[in-house]
Every structure is written in C-alpha cells, then in structure tokens.
Amino acid sequence: MIATNCGNASSDLPTLTADVQLDRATTTEPRSASDHKAVVVGLYGVPGSGKTVLLKQLKHELGQTHFAFYEGSEMIATVVPGGLDAFQKMKEQEKSHWRRHAIDAIGKNCADRGQVGVVAGHFMFWSEEQEAGCPVYTQNDLExxxxxxxxxxxxxxxxQRRLDDTxxxxxSISTVHLSKWQQEEKTQLRHLCRYHGILFSLVSSCPTLLNKVSRLLQDFQYHNEKYNLSQAESKLDDAVVASKGQLETAWVMDADRTLAAEDSGALFWKMVSDSRPLEYERDTLKALFSGPLGHSYTAFRQAVILYEETADDQEFDALCQSVASAVTMHPEFVSLLQLVAEQRHVGAVVVTSGLRRVWDKVLEREGLSEKVKVIGGGRIADxxxxxxxxxxxxxxxxxxAHHMYVWAFGDSPLDLDMLRKADRAVIVVGEEQTRSKTMDAALINAIDYDGLRARQAVLPSNATPRLDVTKLPIIKLTDPEYVKSLLHDRYTHGGLQVLCATDRKAAKLLATPMRDAAVAGPRLREAHRRVGWYLAIEFLADVIGLEQSPIWHVLGHQTRGYQLFHEPQTTVVALMRGGEPMALGVNDAFPLAMFVHGSDTDDIKLHHLQGQLTIVLVDSVVNTGKTIVEFVEHVRRLHATIRIVIVAGVVQAQCVSRGGLSHALARHANIHLxxxxxxxTKFTGSGKTDTGNRLFNTTHLP
Structure with missing residues (x-):
C-alpha cells in the first residue's frame, strides 16, 4: 500500500483479484490488531483526497513523542538506493520488494520506539483508460x-482539488471515474481488513475531520484487550460501590433478545440502511460477525468503529432514541426489575454487547434507570x-472480588461463559423465528461437556422450549417460589403505601352524594363512577406514571398526548358487586386497560395477569380488609411481581393504621392503597344502609 505510482500497467502485474486470492492462500487465520507490538495506521484515499495535508495537521496536533508520521513516497525514497528516481525505473517485482521493505522498516521503527505509526499511502492506481485498477499493496502491509x-x-x-493543485x-480524471475508483477501494479494503484483522473506518469530510481522526488515533494508541477488560471491570466496580456495600445478590442480564424480543443492533442498521441504502446494508452486523473475525474482541471493536463512521454524536443519539422506542421489554422482566428496585440486598446490571445508549433509554422509559445500570459500548467514548x-x-x-451470589440471564452462545460462571443460570427462550439459531448445539455442548446447569424461561409463554425439559427444565419468572429464590430467599418491603384524598376539596364534593341517603340507583352509581375516574387520574396516574402517546391535533397535525404507563398491560378488577361502578370510572380514565369482574377470587385467572404489569382491585368500601387480602393473596399465588393497586371509596381508618390490612399485606411487595x-367510623351496612343495595336499588330485599 506504500507506493509513489503504479508505473506502466504491464501484463506481468498481478490483478486485484489475483492478489486477493494470493492473500487468502497465504493467510489461513485472521489476526487481531491487539496481537501486534506496534500500532500502525494506514491513511488512505484516492490521490487528491487530502492525505498529505491531513498528515501534516496530525503531526502538529498530536506531536511526535507518541506518534510517528510517514509519507509513503518519502519512506520509499529513504530505503531505496538511488531514491525515487531509481524506484521509478524498476520493474514491478522490484518495486514490490521495496514497498515491503519500507513497511517493514516502519513497523520496526514504531515497535522499537513505542510509537504509533501513521502512514499516508495508496491502495491502487487507476487511470481512466484502464478497465481495472492497479493494486499496489503487499502481504507485508496486511501483516x-x-x-x-x-x-x-x-x-x-x-x-476540484486535483485541478487546483499547483x-x-x-x-485530469472525471468525477464519475473518481467515484468508481473510491467505491472499488472501499469495497476491497473492507474485505481485506476483515480477513486480516485490521480495523477499518471511513472518515468523511467535515469541519471536525482533524479532531475526529486525532481522537481515533489516540484511542488506537492504547486500546487492547487487557485495557478493554480493565475499563469494563472499572464500570462494574463503580456500580457496586454505589450500592454502599448492601448488595448480597446480583442479577447479570443480557439485553437484546433477553430483556426484549428485539435486537437493537439490527434495528439500528435497518434504520441507517433505509435512509442510506447505497452506503450500508441492513445486515451490516450479521455480515461482520459471520465473517472471519467471528465474535472476537477485534470484531466488536470494528462494530464500534462502524457506529462512529455512521453518525456523529447527535445523530447517533437520535437514532438510539428511535431504536429504543421500537424496543418493548418483556413484562415479566419489567415487573421483576420493579421488585428489585425495592430491594437493598439485590442489584441488577445489564451487560450488553449491543448499544448501551439504547438500553439506557429503554430502562429510563421503564423507570428503572436509577436501580439498573447498563454496562455496554457502541461508541469510542464508552x-x-x-x-x-x-x-x-x-x-x-x-x-x-465482590463475594456476591450471581444470577445470569442470557439467550445466545455469547452468553454461555457468563451463564456457566454464575451461581444460577437462566436461558431466555423466545419465538423460534427470532431466537439464536446456533444456541441449541452450543447449549448441548455446554451442558454435556462444560458443566453448565441452567433452566429456561420461555417468553412469551406459548413459544416452543429449547431442547427438552429434562435437560433444560422450564421455570416461570413470576412464580412466587422462583421469585423468592431469585431474591435470595428474602424480601425487604416498605409496607403498604396508602394515598388518601380525604382533606381535598374535590374529595369532599365527590363524597357528598355517596353519603347522601336520598341518592341511590343510577345517580349513586354515577357518583361512584366519577370517584373512580377522579382517583384514577389524580392518584393512580402518579403511582403508575404516564407515557407519551401520539394524537391528532384539532388543527390537523400530529402532536403529543399521554396515557397511563403501559396502559394496555393494566388489568382493572371490579370486586362485585359494590366495586363495579367505581371500577368503570377507573376504566373510563384508562380505556386501554383490561376489565374483569371479580365476584370471587377464582374469577381472576392466570391469563388475566400474564403479560400484565399492574392489576387494580376496585371496591366501594373496605371495612376489615378481609376480602381485599384474599384477592391480593390469590393474585400473588399466580404472579409474584405484578404491581397491585387497591382503589376504594371509603376505607376504615384502623384497617390501615393498626393491624388489619397493613399487617396482612406487609409480606407482599409492590402494593398501594x-x-x-x-x-x-366502624360501621358495616346492611339492608337499606348497605352500599351495594343502595347502588342497585335492592334495599327492600331481606
């Protein structure tokens, strides 16, 4: 790749295709950039692209203590007896010898001096009269x-630069030919670099070009596998230190296709390719990781460099926001992590090979970012x-080092090492058409020969399990006994959280018709319905939170609206019969929620809770709380982590202040009243004073 020109395009020159085939024959294993004693960076582009100017700017910007800068033609002049004039007169075979000698000298100089070499050179020459370009790289360049x-x-x-160069x-070369030349170089370089373990990046013309290239070179200077691991471990240690020594149990969770069915990397490149189809493919990452680099450190570093070349920080952040909006976490994990957020002795960390910024945004959207930290990359700055x-x-x-009991959750062969090293391992199994195609064989090998002991969680629940349930038993993440083991056999709770509107003016107005003996039947049901609606928008919305929802403005454009957080994943249960009117009011406020009648606890089935994040139990009057406790315990037997909110018109004060409801529900987490x-007033209505009879005009019945 170090050359002054191609000379005459004689028939004895190897063609580009022949040279690639030669390289494939002589290099059987891809090498890692981190294996080399010296970091040597090639700076390439067609003649006139500004390599020499940029090289001079970099020399001034970075200095020559840690970096050494080489112009290809000058280096050849140094090593060839007789200099450039003698080199130009040589046959191509001799030129190739001196090109190899020049790059070898650069490599040795950089290794001896501990410097990063930056070399401006050429990949091929291509005059407009020739059908194909003339390659000038050597095997030594690739090494x-x-x-x-x-x-x-x-x-x-x-x-224009070529015309202006005095x-x-x-x-003179046409713009069409220059474009064709560039495209050929980029295509061939991407292929050769991946096959030979060379990190490759396009850097585009922009006002910050010098700053961007300087930043890349400084990163290349020190980044290797050892440094990489130390940075990741430091990030983990920071998360542990933030817990102030309270953690006993840690959950280590993969992200893509584990916490959610989607793959954030695939979504990112789909968005990029849709906007720039001529530059990038939808399967950019698949092509990288299925190539000769596999899933090595070098491959992941190449992925980061691809993200860097695709977008600046602002564009990248906008793309990550769009990707995050398209990612839906499994509700089972959302409710589990909400429960973890209440625990002092349990912590959770997402360790992702994908895009950290996407998962930061997903967890922030779910209200989990304070408790659940993300360890991942995606940019050089990470x-x-x-x-x-x-x-x-x-x-x-x-x-x-931290003496914790570790649970690990993952879905692919990339997760097997962490699953094997954890105390307990859970394989997350998704739909057959989207889950890893190579995991079954890797799992069998890990179980049969590497000592892996794991269980599988099938999400969604109707997906086909992996292997057989004897080799890989099925667990349900919301099963109470399993949740107990996940939390290391103990919960810490803050007790029943009570919110009351008693002293508010709105509450006094709303309560008046409910207490008026002259109001019954439809009028009383409507009063209860209004109370349900009021409590939903005033209190329930605070407990659960809101999320943005696009709506059409009356002026004809789309604008921002709001709905209950995960509203479709909310179940409203009317405790019959007195709770129905108020429950309908709650449903009025949140129309996307599921509505269920509950005359008895058995009316709440498992399918009413699967995939849901919140269940709202609604009753008109709570005296002793016995009925509420029965429903809560039934729900918890079906689903250990779903958020439970009790909504009532009137609650007997001692029921929540001393014993009663508070005492009975103390062992249950994530409950609000x-x-x-x-x-x-301690009062149990009957006949004409019973709220249910008043609501439905049955006061005359015995």
Missing part, C-alpha cells in the same frame, strides 16, 4: 497495519466493548 482510515471525500471535491501535475469473554469475566468478578377518604 503490519493494525488500522486503516479511509478519507471518504466526495468525488467532486477531489476532482504543486504537482496530475492527469471506552470498551463487551465480548463473551468480558461477560464471563464480569460475572466472575462479582463472585470472587388509594382511597377517596378514610373513616374513623
């Missing part, structure tokens, strides 16, 4: 270079990438 930066300057800009004489080895090392660190008013 010495650890990184290549390609100046992806618009062809029309390059053409320091050297260059033949400082590290997460490979399978890093995942395994972080689990080992939690156990050995919302009441229009608390009453000090």
């Amino acid at each position: 010495i270079f650890t990184h290549i930066l390609y100046l992806n300057i618009p062809a029309e800009v390059v053409a 320091e050297r004489s260059r033949p 400082g590290f990438v997460v490979s399978a080895a890093v995942k395994g090392a972080l689990v080992a660190r939690l156990r050995e 919302i009441a229009l008013r608390l009453s000090d």
